[in-house]
Amino acid sequence: MAARGLFKRRLGPLDYSRRWSLQLVFLASLVFLYVPILTLIAFSFNDSRRNIVWRGFTLKYYEKALGNSSLMEAFANSLTIALISTVISVILGAMVAILLWRFRFPGKAPLEGAMSLPIVIPEICMGVAMLAFFARIGWPTDLPWPLNLGAITIAHISFSFPFAAMVIRARLANFNRELEEAAKDLGASEWQTFRDILIPYMKPGLLAGGLLAFTLSLDDFVITFFTSGPDTVTFPVKVYSMVRFSVTPEVNAASTVLIVVTILLTTIAMWMQGRSEK
Amino acid sequence: MPDNDVMISIKEVTKRFGNTVTAVDQVSIDIRPGEFFALLGPSGCGKTTLLRMIAGFELPSAGQILIDGQDMEGIAPNHRPINMVFQSYAVFPHMSVFDNVAYGLKVSGVPRAEIGPRVEESLDLVKLAGYGPRMPDQLSGGQRQRVALARALVKRPKVLLLDEPLSALDAKLREAMQLELVRLQHTVGITFIVVTHDQKEALSMANRIAVMEEGQVRQLASPAELYEAPNCRFVADFIGKTNLLQGRVGGLSGAQVLVQVEGIGPVPLSGDKEMRGEVGVAVRPEKMRLRGDGPAEDEVGIKGRVAEIAYFGEVSFVYLTDAQGRSLSVAVPNHKRTGGGAILTGQDHWCCWRPEDAILLPE
Numbered sequence: 001m002a003a004r005g006l007f008k009r010r011l012g013p014l015d016y017s018r019r020w021s022l023q024l025v026f027l028a029s030l031v032f033l034y035v036p037i038l039t040l041i042a043f044s045f046n047d048s049r050r051n052i053v054w055r056g057f058t059l060k061y062y063e064k065a066l067g068n069s070s071l072m073e074a075f076a077n078s079l080t081i082a083l084i085s086t087v088i089s090v091i092l093g094a095m096v097a098i099l100l101w102r103f104r105f106p107g108k109a110p111l112e113g114a115m116s117l118p119i120v121i122p123e124i125c126m127g128v129a130m131l132a133f134f135a136r137i138g139w140p141t142d143l144p145w146p147l148n149l150g151a152i153t154i155a156h157i158s159f160s161f162p163f164a165a166m167v168i169r170a171r172l173a174n175f176n177r178e179l180e181e182a183a184k185d186l187g188a189s190e191w192q193t194f195r196d197i198l199i200p201y202m203k204p205g206l207l208a209g210g211l212l213a214f215t216l217s218l219d220d221f222v223i224t225f226f227t228s229g230p231d232t233v234t235f236p237v238k239v240y241s242m243v244r245f246s247v248t249p250e251v252n253a254a255s256t257v258l259i260v261v262t263i264l265l266t267t268i269a270m271w272m273q274g275r276s277e278k
Numbered sequence: 279m280p281d282n283d284v285m286i287s288i289k290e291v292t293k294r295f296g297n298t299v300t301a302v303d304q305v306s307i308d309i310r311p312g313e314f315f316a317l318l319g320p321s322g323c324g325k326t327t328l329l330r331m332i333a334g335f336e337l338p339s340a341g342q343i344l345i346d347g348q349d350m351e352g353i354a355p356n357h358r359p360i361n362m363v364f365q366s367y368a369v370f371p372h373m374s375v376f377d378n379v380a381y382g383l384k385v386s387g388v389p390r391a392e393i394g395p396r397v398e399e400s401l402d403l404v405k406l407a408g409y410g411p412r413m414p415d416q417l418s419g420g421q422r423q424r425v426a427l428a429r430a431l432v433k434r435p436k437v438l439l440l441d442e443p444l445s446a447l448d449a450k451l452r453e454a455m456q457l458e459l460v461r462l463q464h465t466v467g468i469t470f471i472v473v474t475h476d477q478k479e480a481l482s483m484a485n486r487i488a489v490m491e492e493g494q495v496r497q498l499a500s501p502a503e504l505y506e507a508p509n510c511r512f513v514a515d516f517i518g519k520t521n522l523l524q525g526r527v528g529g530l531s532g533a534q535v536l537v538q539v540e541g542i543g544p545v546p547l548s549g550d551k552e553m554r555g556e557v558g559v560a561v562r563p564e565k566m567r568l569r570g571d572g573p574a575e576d577e578v579g580i581k582g583r584v585a586e587i588a589y590f591g592e593v594s595f596v597y598l599t600d601a602q603g604r605s606l607s608v609a610v611p612n613h614k615r616t617g618g619g620a621i622l623t624g625q626d627h628w629c630c631w632r633p634e635d636a637i638l639l640p641e
Contacts, residue, residue: 181335182368182426184355186382186433196381200372 041259044252061249062257071254074238081149081234082217085156089213090206092157093164097205098198100165101172118159119166127226130155134227141229148232155227156217163216164209171205204273211269215262284344285311285469286332286437291341293327293493301327303493304341309437314463314470316484318477320516324493325473329439332471333362346436356385361430362439365446367422369414375401375425376410382433400432403465420451431466440472444479456482477517481505489513505562511639514560519595521566521606521629522639523559535638541602542578549638558639563595563609565635568621569628579630582606584623596621598629 016022047058065071100112118126134151143150179201183193221236228237235258242251286309293302302324309315317325330336332343334355343350345359361382370378379397388396401407404424414422423443430438443459444452460483463470474480480487481501488498489512497504497513508514511522525537525545534546539559547559573579582598585605593609600606606629610621621627 176366176368178364178366178368179370181333181355182362182364182370182429183381183385185333185360185362186429187356187386188381189356189385192385196385197370 037259040252041256044249044256046249046252049248050246061253065250065253065257068250068254070233071235071238071242071250074233074235075254075258077149077232078218078235080146081153081156082214084149084153085160085217086210086214088153088157089161089164089217090168090210092161093166093209093213094168094202094206096161096165097168097172101169101175115162115165118162123159123220123222126155126159127223130223131226141231145231148229152224152227152232152234155223156220159220159223160213160216163212167209167212168202168205171202171208175201207269207273211266214265218258218262283310284308285313285346286471287342287344288328288332289342289344291328291331291338291343293324293331293336294339300493302331302338305490305493305495307488307495307498309469309471311436311469312467314460314483314485315472316480316487317471317473317490318480318487318516319475319490321475323490325475325490326441328490329362329441329471329473332437333360333439334358359435360437360439361433361435362441363423363426363430363443365442367419367426367446369417369422369425369429371414373414374410375406375412375414375417378414378425379410379429379432382429386433396432397428400428403431403462404428419446420455423447423455427462431462431468435468437469437471440470442473442475444474444476452479459483481517489516491516506637508560508637508639511558511560514558514637514639519563519607519609521561521563523561523604525557525559527554527557537638539578541580541600541604545578545633545636547633547636547638550640553638553640556641558641560637560639561631561635563607564593564611566606566608566629566631568596568608568610569630572628573630577630577632579628580604580606581626581628584621584625584627587621587623594621596627598627600629 011018017026044061045057045059046054047060048055096115100108100115130151139151141148175198179197180193183197184190188196219236220234221240224234225237225240228234233241235254239251239254242248286307288305288307288309291302291305292300294300305324305328317328319325327336331338332345332350334350334353350358370381373381376397379400380393383393383396397410398407401409404427406421406424406428409417409421409425414425417425423446440459444455447455456479459470459472472480472483481504484501486498486500487504489496489504491512497509499507504513504517508517514520515522523539525539528536528538528544530536530551531546533548533551535549535551535553536544537547537557537559539545545559567577569579580600582600582604584596585599586597588595588597591612593611596608596610598606598608608629
């Protein structure tokens with residue numbers, strides 16, 4: 001017994017969690033990920049003009065942020081764009097997913113490639129392309145709200161629906177075609193089968209795709225920056241312009257609100273997903 | 279013109295996939311009302327394709343399918359008077375048992391007041407009364423299959439199709455379900471067509487069986503006829519176990535054919551008198567007897583050495599090798615609980631059988 005203890009068991013490749021060096025790396029990752037976020041949130045309650053020293057608890061920067069009409073306008077713009085772009089992205093993504101999952105047709109491979117282009121293309125290129133495109137076709141910039149958000153919304157849809165399509169298609173890959181045949185065998189028409197069998201099956205994918213599209217749209221800066229005008233500032237663009245002067249607790253407060261909204265929506269979506277996957 | 283004695287008429291049906299694969303090759307079968315019919319064959323023999331053509335999920339490349347006298351050409355699956363139990367059961371995972379069974383009635387516009395009682399009746403039939411509110415993931419495999427059965431039967435189809443209905447169940451449950459399906463079929467009186475690769479399943483359940491190979495029906499007969507009078511080597515070999523000996527027609531002896539079997543001599547067999555040349559002689563293992571001192575007066579026999587003994591509980595299969603190197607199997611029933619196994623490997627025994635128990639098969 002004692003002799004066996006002398007031999008140190010060699011660590012296998014999957015035992016990496018037991019190596020202290022890798023544990024350190026893991027710890028460092030956590031620190032670099034969460035400390036900035038926690039600092040951001042903490043300093044939104046700091047009673048000081050600057051984000052350096054803790055001077056006591058206050059909510060006045062929340063008041064100030066909520067009272068900042070241009071910031072609130074940007075926030076409303078972001079939410080509006082995100083909502084519209086999510087709905088359309090999910091519908092488009094679902095249609096593309098079903099098309100690629102279900103049918104064989106000439107040009108399927110190029111279409112699949114084209115679909116993944118917005119995922120791999122550098123955002124800056126996409127932003128410049130969008131700017132040039134909307135300028136070239138003479139997209140009107142003086143429309144009333146919310147129509148003036150059209151260009152940004154279109155840009156957002158075009159880069160987020162491929163993500164939605166990818167997620168929905170992954171869900172469809174496991175679909176048992178016999179379920180569809182069973183529905184038809186029981187007398188259901190194509191439309192009834194689609195509504196009663198395929199859509200409920202796709203639901204977790206639709207939710208996950210929607211969540212992805214929503215967060216992509218909400219926090220997009222690069223492409224939005226190129227497609228927004230003076231009247232169509234979104235939240236990230238507004239924060240950027242505020243930070244250019246100085247990082248005030250007001251920006252922290254607004255960002256914290258955004259984080260809370262995102263976490264809330266994610267939780268709801270994941271809860272719904274868990275229910276429909278049962 | 280509706281024919282009262284035929285529920286499903288399959289006429290010269292062929293199914294080709296692409297230019298190279300012929301899954302079903304000019305198959306003609308008439309299935310009678312109230313019959314328990316089995317399509318039996320190894321995988322890839324075309325039995326499932328044939329079933330799917332009856333259901334309407336595949337279209338025949340040529341030929342015609344009539345259900346109760348009505349030509350099914352151009353009729354979509356959802357408008358055919360048949361229902362199917364799928365191999366995976368295909369129970370809708372997001373619906374309760376009740377909703378699964380009710381689905382077919384809802385989409386067909388059955389009045390709401392009628393749906394409830396019919397679903398309950400159908401669940402009762404498959405012994406799932408009270409399971410209505412459960413979700414499919416709370417059910418066992420056997421229970422899920424019952425849901426699939428109830429869901430198909432609630433629509434009161436003229437024909438029920440079952441695609442490998444028992445393949446996903448464990449051995450004990452499978453046997454119970456075989457009896458249950460037969461009972462169910464007697465109760466509802468609907469024509470059942472079951473596709474299976476398991477010959478035991480087909481023999482124990484069906485009234486008639488079509489044995490298929492390479493897209494064609496090799497033999498269509500009752501279970502006993504298939505077993506006792508197979509018409510070709512494939513059927514003799516596929517249904518049950520068999521000893522297949524090679525022989526040569528030597529002449530006629532009255533009403534019987536004299537077949538020269540190597541190691542035995544001329545054996546008088548009943549069969550087609552037109553047969554000439556090389557033939558097959560099939561003897562089932564349970565029709566053979568092991569004797570130490572040569573065949574009895576009305577028997578013929580081959581001497582062999584015991585190579586192996588496989589114990590199956592109720593019987594033991596004794597495998598022997600004869601002087602020609604042929605392998606023979608003999609079923610020895612284990613009548614007695616103790617002291618029955620007097621046969622040992624390495625011993626010489628005679629495999630004996632009566633000529634009338636052998637089957638003459640064409641080359």
